[in-house]
Amino acid sequence: MLFSPAQKDAFTLAAVCIAALMFGLEISSVPAILPTLEAELQSNFSDLQWIMNAYTIACTMVLMAIGTLADRYGRKRVFMISLVLFGITSLSCGLAPDNDVLIASRFLQGMAAGAMLICQVAVLSHRFQSAAARGKAFSAWGIVFGIGLGFGPIIGAGIVAVSSWEWVFLVHAPIAVLALLLVIAGVEESKDPQRRRLDVLGITSLSLAVLGLSWFLTQGAVTGFGTREALFSLLAAVLSFAVFVGSQRRGSDAMFDFSVLRIRRFSGALIGAAAMNFSFWPFMIYLPLYFQNSLGYSSVGTGLALLAYTLPTLVVPPFGERLALRFRAERVIPVGLFTIGLGFLLMKWGSSVEQASWLTMLAGCVLAGTGLGLTNTPVTNTTTGSVPSERSGMASGIDISARMISLAVNIALMGFILVQGTLSSLRGSVTGLVDEEQLRVLAQTISAGSVNGVGQGAALAHGFGWVMLYGAMAAWLLMAASLWVFRTASARR
Known part of the structure; x- marks a missing residue:
């Protein structure tokens, strides 16, 4: 059956948007089920970190390689392979009998997801050639991607409430099949005639x-x-x-062409991209644990509470883009990072009051999400727009890699800070002859969600306070670095 060009456009856009939705959901829906995994799979704190981080590390590992392979052997072909592998590895995650199999499956799923992400950009760029059509296509793609990230927590929590944690992963298998059929129907094959060598x-x-x-x-x-x-x-x-x-x-x-780092607007925006993953995005992994393990909310209650953190990232970006056009991205990006940091400080205050709840956390969550919304679009537009057009692909690759690497590292770093903060509180409250090793094991157990008594709950809240303070300080330090780089660029004009 032959399809018209307009139908192929629609099929291509639908396939890419579905793939983007799945990619976003597998980042943001899984944190909402971590407490359930801790209970059902007897996961310790290290297991929970690896269940999340295996996905992001694997994404980082394949990003640049898949870009070259897709250029060489065909973007449609590699996109189809990535969808098949994503569906298979999602089944493997959902059928995992223990933590080791789940972590290994998440790693393989992350590799498939990274391949999907790169192919989405390449397929859209090739299919929609005119500036107007490409702008509309990438806008739709960005909105759907944001929906996956923004509504992932409540979707994951809802699936657990009506079924089981396995379906958070299993649901992607039939969705991947649908996306594959749309790719077959609508996407045309394309390659890079230069056929770059794999680095x-x-x-x-x-x-x-x-x-x-x-x-x-x-x-x-x-x-x-x-x-x-x-x-x-x-x-x-x-x-x-x-x-x-x-x-x-x-x-x-x-x-990577490191010479692009000499372009100050590019470097300033790149610092902004990393800053979001030193603060906002990795904390999305730990905020569900705070709501469930420290405040005692159900999975659905946690998902609803997290909407205050994620919804502003969908609503604010158009406003941030207009601000960047009027006042320049060099001003809007630091303002956005400052707002993220201020949101984290408000969250720290909200978690420290005597009757902490989602209401005391609300202002900080909304403010942090607003800061992310102000920052994200200007960062993306500046990294690609501040370099010559023939190097925009390189700039985009560096931008995505910087985001994923900083995310992977900070998931691990925030976990370490959480344990250390909990351990610090325990040292001051536990009486008797308890050695350091026993306290550390207890801190890790509490951080994973096994909280017994008011004292351990207070220790966990103290640990989360450390993480929130780290998020604020990281956002503000990188804000200062970004501002300095941007001002240096302005001084050279």
């Missing part, structure tokens, strides 16, 4: 650097940072990153 050394070294640092932060918090395994993972991360930088400076087919 194996760059891909491998960057992947090992991210994995090593995440392993050091996650496992080091459990086994100790001075152990042989922790020090080895840190050394591997440092050496791998050094190899990556060296390979990118010398390679003719390098993934």
Whole structure:
């Protein structure tokens, strides 16, 4: 059956939007079920971190490689393969009998998701050639992506309430089949005639650097940072990153062109992209744990409470884009980051009052989400718009990689801070001869959700206060760095 060009446009856009929806849901819906996983799979705190972080690390590992492979062997072909693999790995996640299988399945699912993400951008860019059509297509894609991220917590919580946690993953299998059929019907094959060589050394070294640092932060918090395994993972991360930088400076087919960092507007926006993943996005992993384990809300109640955190990210971006057009992104991005930091401070205050609840957290959640909405679109437009058009693909790749790497690292880092904050409170409240190792194990158990008594609940709230303070300070420090870079750029004009 032949389809008209308009029908193919619709099928292509629908397929890409469905893939974007699934990608966003698998980031934001899973945090809402972490307390359920802790109870049903007997997951410890390290397991919960890896269930989330395996997905983001795997995404980071394949981003640049898949871009090259899709250019070389066909974007439609690679997109179809990624959809099939995403459906299969989603089934594997839903059927996982234990934590180890679930973590491994999440890693494979993340690789498929990273491939889908890169192919979505390439397919839309090829299908919609005119500026007007491309703008509308990417706008629709961005809205659906935002819906997946924004409504993921309540969707995940709702699925658990009416069925079981397995269906948070299993539901993606039939959706992936639908997207695959739309790709077959609407997407036309396209390739890069230049057929760039795959930068194996760059891909491998960057992947090992991210994995090593995440392993050091996650496992080091459990086994100790001075152990042989922790020090080895840190050394591997440092050496791998050094190899990556060296390979990118010398390679003719390098993934990253570091010379674009000399463009101050690009660098300032890139700092803004990283700042959101030092604060807002990784905390989305831990905020459901706070509402359920510290405040005692149900999964549905948690999902509803999280809407205050996520909905502004859908509503505010058009306003942020208009502000950037009027006052320039160099001003709006730092303002957005300042607003995120202020929201985190308000959340810290809301969590510290005697009768903490979603109401005391409401203002901080809304303000942090508003700051994210102000920041995100100007950051994306500035990273791609501040470099020559022939290098916009490179700039977009660096932007996405910076976001995913900072997200993966900060999921692990916030988990470490949570345990340390809980441990600090326990040191001051636990009486008797309890050694440091026993206290640390207790802090990890409490952080995973096993809270017994008012004292342990207060310790957990104290730990979350540390995480919120970290989010505020990280946003403000990177805001200052971004502002300095932007002002340097203005001074050079």
